[in-house]
Amino acid sequence: MWPGLETTARFRAECPRCGRPAVVCWCAWLRPFRPRTRVVILQHPRERTKPIGSARMAHLTLEGSELHVGVRFEGVAAVARRLDDPRAPAVLLYPGPAAQPIESLPRDVPRTLVVLDGTWRTSRALLRANPRLQALPRVRLEPPAPSEYRIRSQPRPEYVSTVEAVRLALRALEGPDPRFDGLLEPFRAMIRMQLEFQERAQRGDPDVPRYARSRPRFAGPDA
Numbered sequence: 544m545w546p547g548l549e550t551t552a553r554f555r556a557e558c559p560r561c562g563r564p565a566v567v568c569w570c571a572w573l574r575p576f577r578p579r580t581r582v583v584i585l586q587h588p589r590e591r592t593k594p595i596g597s598a599r600m601a602h603l604t605l606e607g608s609e610l611h612v613g614v615r616f617e618g619v620a621a622v623a624r625r626l627d628d629p630r631a632p633a634v635l636l637y638p639g640p641a642a643q644p645i646e647s648l649p650r651d652v653p654r655t656l657v658v659l660d661g662t663w664r665t666s667r668a669l670l671r672a673n674p675r676l677q678a679l680p681r682v683r684l685e686p687p688a689p690s691e692y693r694i695r696s697q698p699r700p701e702y703v704s705t706v707e708a709v710r711l712a713l714r715a716l717e718g719p720d721p722r723f724d725g726l727l728e729p730f731r732a733m734i735r736m737q738l739e740f741q742e743r744a745q746r747g748d749p750d751v752p753r754y755a756r757s758r759p760r761f762a763g764p765d766a
Contacts, residue, residue, distance in 0.1 A: 572732040574725035577606040580654050580716050582709060583625050584610045587661035587669055595737060597706035598660040600729045615672050626675055631655045635679040636712055642683035645715040656712055660705045684711050706730050
C-alpha cells in the first residue's frame with residue numbers, strides 16, 4: 544500500500560514540488576545530485592501538465608539543470624546563454640542520420656546536453672521552430688533495453704522516456720556512476736503507483752474515480 548492510498552481525504556492536495564496529487568507524489572524517491580554535464584530540458588507546453596511525464600523528475604534530481612517550457616526559444620536569453628557557452632559546448636540529443644553516437648564524444652570535455660521533451664510530433668515542432676537548435680551538433684542514443692515506460696506507449700521499441708534518455712546520456716558522457724541509476728527511482732515509483740491505480744479501477748474501487756477527477760494543475764516555476 545502506497546502512503547495515502549488508504550484514504551481519499553488528501554486526493555485533491557497537490558505537492559508543490561512535483562505538482563502531483565499528494566496520493567501519488569514521487570518526491571520521496573528523488574536523489575538529487577550535481578553531474579558534470581549541464582542538462583537543459585526544453586519542454587513543449589502540451590507536455591507540461593501531463594500527469595505521467597518524466598522531465599520534471601529529471602530536472603529535480605539534477606542540480607544545476609534547467610527546464611524551460613515553450614515552443615520558440617530564439618529570443619529567450621537564458622536558453623541562448625546555455626547554447627552559446629564555449630566553456631560547455633552544447634549538443635542536441637535527437638536521433639536522425641546527422642546524429643553521431645553519443646558514446647563517440649570524449650568524456651573529458653564539459654558539455655551542455657540539450658533535451659527536447661514532448662511527443663515525437665511536438666519535439667519535431669520544437670526543432671522546426673528553433674533554427675539555433677537545428678544548428679547544434681546532434682547525438683543519438685542506442686538504448687541497450689526497451690523503455691520501462693509501461694504506462695505510456697512509445698512509437699518505436701528503441702524510444703525511451705525523457706528521464707531514461709537523460710540517464711543513458713549522462714552515463715555515456717561521464718562514465719558509470721551509481722547516482723545516475725537514482726534518476727529512475729521516482730520514475731519507477733510513478734509507474735508502480737499508476738499500475739496499482741489501474742488494478743484498483745479494474746476491481747471497481749470507488750476511490751479511483753475520485754482520484755481521476757483530481758488531475759494535477761501544476762503551474763510552478765520552470766527552474
